[in-house]
Amino acid sequence: MSxxxxxxxxxxxxxxxxxxxxxxxxxxxxxxxRVYAFVARRVRNREEAEDVTAEVFHEALRNLxxxxxxxxxxxxxLLRIAANTLADRWQRAAKNGCAARTIEDADRAVFxxxxxxxxxxxxxxxDRLPPDQRLVIVRRFVDxxxxxxxSAELGRSEGAIKQLQxxxxxxxxxxxxxxxxx
Amino acid sequence: MNSFEELDRVIDRILAGSExxxxxxxELVELAALASELRHLPRTDFKARLRMELEWQIxxxxxxxxxxxxxxxxxAHAADAAALFGKTAGxxxxxxxxxxxxxxxxxxxxxxMGVGLVIxxxxxxxxxxxxxxxxxxxxxxxxASLRESRGGGSGGPADKIHASQGPAPRFxxxxxxxxxxxxxxxxxxxxESTIVGPPDLxxxxxSQVGDPLSRLLVPSxxxxxxGGIGENEGGGDGIGHGPGRxxxxxxxxxxxxxxxxxxxxxxxxxxxxxxxxxxxxRKIRLQGVVVVSAVVAPDxxxxxxxxxxxxxxxxxxxxxxxxNRWRFEPARKAGxxxxxxxxxxxxxxxxY
Numbered sequence: 001m002s003x004x005x006x007x008x009x010x011x012x013x014x015x016x017x018x019x020x021x022x023x024x025x026x027x028x029x030x031x032x033x034r035v036y037a038f039v040a041r042r043v044r045n046r047e048e049a050e051d052v053t054a055e056v057f058h059e060a061l062r063n064l065x066x067x068x069x070x071x072x073x074x075x076x077x078l079l080r081i082a083a084n085t086l087a088d089r090w091q092r093a094a095k096n097g098c099a100a101r102t103i104e105d106a107d108r109a110v111f112x113x114x115x116x117x118x119x120x121x122x123x124x125x126x127d128r129l130p131p132d133q134r135l136v137i138v139r140r141f142v143d144x145x146x147x148x149x150x151s152a153e154l155g156r157s158e159g160a161i162k163q164l165q166x167x168x169x170x171x172x173x174x175x176x177x178x179x180x181x182x
Numbered sequence: 183m184n185s186f187e188e189l190d191r192v193i194d195r196i197l198a199g200s201e202x203x204x205x206x207x208x209e210l211v212e213l214a215a216l217a218s219e220l221r222h223l224p225r226t227d228f229k230a231r232l233r234m235e236l237e238w239q240i241x242x243x244x245x246x247x248x249x250x251x252x253x254x255x256x257x258a259h260a261a262d263a264a265a266l267f268g269k270t271a272g273x274x275x276x277x278x279x280x281x282x283x284x285x286x287x288x289x290x291x292x293x294x295m296g297v298g299l300v301i302x303x304x305x306x307x308x309x310x311x312x313x314x315x316x317x318x319x320x321x322x323x324x325x326a327s328l329r330e331s332r333g334g335g336s337g338g339p340a341d342k343i344h345a346s347q348g349p350a351p352r353f354x355x356x357x358x359x360x361x362x363x364x365x366x367x368x369x370x371x372x373x374e375s376t377i378v379g380p381p382d383l384x385x386x387x388x389s390q391v392g393d394p395l396s397r398l399l400v401p402s403x404x405x406x407x408x409g410g411i412g413e414n415e416g417g418g419d420g421i422g423h424g425p426g427r428x429x430x431x432x433x434x435x436x437x438x439x440x441x442x443x444x445x446x447x448x449x450x451x452x453x454x455x456x457x458x459x460x461x462x463x464r465k466i467r468l469q470g471v472v473v474v475s476a477v478v479a480p481d482x483x484x485x486x487x488x489x490x491x492x493x494x495x496x497x498x499x500x501x502x503x504x505x506n507r508w509r510f511e512p513a514r515k516a517g518x519x520x521x522x523x524x525x526x527x528x529x530x531x532x533x534y
Contacts, residue, residue: 021240022240024236024240025233025236025237028232028233028236029233032229032232036222036224037222040222040224041222046222046224046225049222049224050224050225050228050232053224053228053232054232054235057232057236058235058236058239061236061239061240062239118219119219119222122216122219122220123223123224126220126223137220137223138223138226140193140197141197141217141220141221141223142223142224142225142226144197146194147190159186162186162187162189162190163186165186165189165190165193166185166186166189166190166213169189169213169216169217170213172216173212173213173216176216
């Protein structure tokens with residue numbers, strides 16, 4: 001029932017965004033982590049993931065008027081754009097002599113992967129961590145700093161940083177579990 | 183090794199790109215799997231930055247969305263100076279409209295700073311003619327009488343040079359002999375030379391008569407004809423015609439110009455354009471008052487403009503230009519418009 005309600009809400013939101021592009025921000029907030037997770041798993045580095053994600057949303061905004069509701073979630077349309085964008089990139093790279101990559105047909109027809117949903121949830125949960133745990137996670141996994149560098153930056157012992165890192169991951173694990181059970 | 187240490191060792195290997203290492207406990211395996219997923223977290227500001235770009239796109243502005251877009255922008259603006267007008271860090275694109283607006287604004291600002299900061303304001307005050315404190319540089323005009331009096335005179339023996347300096351002869355009701363500067367022949371019957379005018383008008387007298395306004399010291403009666411002193415004809419003294427003194431014609435003095443007071447009203451300014459500041463005076467920030475002597479004619483136009491007090495640096499000329507364009511409601515005597523002599527103070531001030 002809730003899935004049906006969500007789809008109805010999403011359909012109304014899409015129609016509202018087609019009338020008033022200013023409403024696209026709501027669709028963006030709902031789907032950003034999904035698209036990013038989908039792209040990040042398929043590219044080599046964070047910069048490329050950000051480039052492709054940005055391209056996907058700009059493309060979606062440009063073509064929002066042509067979107068036709070067929071009962072599938074809006075995220076599926078976005079992921080299809082992402083898959084096509086990645087395929088185009090890899091084709092261009094292959095023409096330029098770079099290492100060619102192929103994208104599976106299954107990826108082109110992708111709707112919502114469980115892994116993507118889990119990753120999207122994880123990204124949002126990081127934002128809800130206590131500030132000191134969140135900072136350690138961001139420094140460690142986004143900025144890729146060592147525990148020693150983080151301890152020097154925050155003025156805390158390396159042991160304290162490792163403990164914060166451990167607690168943060170434990171927090172995330174328990175919240176992911178509870179989200180999955182819901 | 184405690185759990186914190188072991189997890190950190192595992193994370194180090196994950197971040198180094200190694201396969202997820204074997205962990206001692208199931209708990210650590212789960213945490214290591216989470217850590218592996220966290221490698222794909224976006225940068226903290228990326229989401230907000232992308233949202234801002236999308237909002238720009240929605241509002242019709244260009245954004246740096248994709249490499250293709252960036253390429254297009256670079257090509258579109260290839261003619262521009264890339265170093266100066268290029269995009270900054272790929273986040274905030276240069277918009278030509280903004281660039282032009284910024285240039286226009288800065289240009290206007292510079293002009294304002296260069297010129298507009300010096301705000302020139304001048305005030306004018308019309309006062310009745312007073313001699314006190316005013317250095318008269320204008321041609322001499324005898325004080326006007328309360329009654330209208332016409333007159334003026336000139337003459338001369340057609341000398342090669344203009345009349346020399348000297349006081350005008352005494353006024354008399356009849357002119358028996360026009361004034362001469364250098365009598366060549368001593369007449370048998372000496373008659374005092376006079377000019378025609380009210381005998382009660384007294385002018386300072388010395389032995390050698392001449393034109394009071396002349397600067398020439400070499401004795402000369404001027405280039406006029408028919409006797410007298412001056413450049414015209416008529417046996418008088420001055421720049422007019424006839425046997426009188428001063429401008430005008432016929433006998434008498436001063437061409438019918440009144441002074442304000444005693445039944446003669448003051449003229450009133452009805453149109454007074456502001457004088458400009460001269461560039462030279464503005465550069466040295468010269469300020470002060472230029473006094474312009476003028477005769478306001480019965481038609482309200484200022485005539486016979488002369489500088490009575492000078493400031494120099496081009497301000498005198500600016501004052502004359504401005505006052506010449508003024509218009510007055512003329513002075514009146516018994517309800518009739520009459521010409522009056524006035525002084526006009528033109529105030530030049532610079533306000534910062």
